[in-house]
Each structure stands twice: as structure tokens, then as C-alpha cells.
Amino acid sequence: MSKRQSSKHKIDRRMGENIWGRPKSPVNRREYGPGQHGQRRKGKLSDFGVQLRAKQKLKGYYGDIREKQFRAIFAEANRLKGDTPDNLIGLLESRLDAIVYRAKFVPTVFAARQFINHGHVNVNGRRTNIGSYRCRPGDVIEIREKSKQLGIVLEAVQLAERDVPEYIEVDHNKMVATYARVPGLADVPYPVVMEPNLVVEFYSR
Structure with missing residues (x-):
């Protein structure tokens, strides 16, 4: 990781x-930028x-x-x-941590990586704990049964600041997402x- x-x-x-x-x-x-010189005019x-x-x-x-x-x-x-x-x-976008984030199972991509690493995610029915795992179109990503009621998951689903993109199909009632297709820049x-x-x-x- x-x-x-x-x-x-x-x-x-x-x-x-x-x-x-x-x-x-x-x-x-x-x-302006961080640090004591952050407000200086940038070249x-x-x-x-x-x-x-x-x-x-x-x-x-x-x-x-x-x-x-x-x-x-x-x-x-x-x-x-x-x-x-x-x-x-x-x-x-085919990385597992990116898909878990896009599906709104967690609030941030950093949380997605930790969430996966802690064993809360299945891919095609098998537990996968590697955030960089490469998903393929048709792969089914699911939150494990014991993890579906975690506060971080319930909070993320309610976030209004972003929507699930079209290349990911999500059922938030079942906490299941399907990676429908590989996107291009214009889709993200x-x-x-x-x-x-x-x-x-x-x-x-």
C-alpha cells in the first residue's frame, strides 16, 4: 500500500x-500557497x-x-x-481504491485505500485488500456484510458534493457496485x- x-x-x-x-x-x-512566503507573487x-x-x-x-x-x-x-x-x-480509474471512492462507499480516496486494506471489500465474491488492484469491466465490488453499517460508509453515501459517474453502476441499498466500462478523460x-x-x-x- x-x-x-x-x-x-x-x-x-x-x-x-x-x-x-x-x-x-x-x-x-x-x-495562496503554504508557508511564510506563500503570499508572495508567483513567477x-x-x-x-x-x-x-x-x-x-x-x-x-x-x-x-x-x-x-x-x-x-x-x-x-x-x-x-x-x-x-x-x-x-x-x-x-480502474484501481480498486478509485472505484470504491467513485461509488461513494467512502468519503475520500485516502479513506478508500485504508478501507480496502482493512479487508472491508470483496471483488467478485473474494476479499481483496490491495488498493491498487486492477479491476476489469464487469467486476462486481461489494462491501462485506459486517462492514455495511459502518459510520464511514453511511456518511459517504449521503454526500451531496459528488455523484457516481456513469461508468460505475451502484446499488447503495445492497452496497454493491459494478465497474461497467473503462472511462476516458471526458467521462471522469x-x-x-x-x-x-x-x-x-x-x-x-
Whole structure:
């Protein structure tokens, strides 16, 4: 399991954007960067800086994935046929922790990873405790019976700040989700603009 090196609030502040669209994000109150020099006027980013920022934002959004793991995902996306940016998004959205988050079984992608790691999730009837597990279209993701009444699950289902995307079919009464299809960039409901094309440019230097 990838270990989060900094709090999600710090990731928001560093990016200067509310990347998960949460009402409690500190960016909603302070748009400037963290630290004693955060309010200084920012210089214009170089092309490299823009590409790096796009990569860090996308990597942070999915739970601050470790660089080695994220680079491996990009390498796989680059090998696949078709559009590399869309392939990259498809691979990221196929992760079990992303699907559990998208299905609104938990409030954050960080909570999804911990929830899975603690053994609360079945995939096709088998307990799976690896957040990076790659799901395939048609896979059925279910909250285990003993976990369906956990407070974190009941709270997440009621969240009004985000909707379940069309490529995931969910029955919140049974706490079951089906991964219907692999999405492209246009299908994913990001609260902020993601630029996987810049990530491709970053790794293609």
C-alpha cells in the first residue's frame, strides 16, 4: 500500500486548487500557497514546471501515489494502443481504491485505500485488500456484510458534493457496485481540470 507522505490539505495548498472539490478544503479560504512566503507573487512557470505540476496534481488526486508506481502506470498506458492520456486515466480509474471512492462507499480516496486494506471489500465474491488492484469491466465490488453499517460508509453515501459517474453502476441499498466500462478523460468527474497530456509530455522528455 502506498503511504501518504503529507496530509491531503497540504496537497491542496501546494497545488493551489481544491482538487477533490471538498467543502472543507483550506483553498476555499486561502488561495495562496503554504508557508511564510506563500503570499508572495508567483513567477511564471517554465514548461517543465507546468508539466511537473500537472503530474503532481494527478498523482496527488489518486491518493498521492508513489512516483515509482505512477511511472509504471504511465509506462503501461504508453504501451497500450490508442490515446496515451486516455489510457492513463483509464488505468487510474480502474484501481480498486478509485472505484470504491467513485461509488461513494467512502468519503475520500485516502479513506478508500485504508478501507480496502482493512479487508472491508470483496471483488467478485473474494476479499481483496490491495488498493491498487486492477479491476476489469464487469467486476462486481461489494462491501462485506459486517462492514455495511459502518459510520464511514453511511456518511459517504449521503454526500451531496459528488455523484457516481456513469461508468460505475451502484446499488447503495445492497452496497454493491459494478465497474461497467473503462472511462476516458471526458467521462471522469474531476472537480478541477486535469491535463494528462502534460503528464505524457513530462515523462516523454
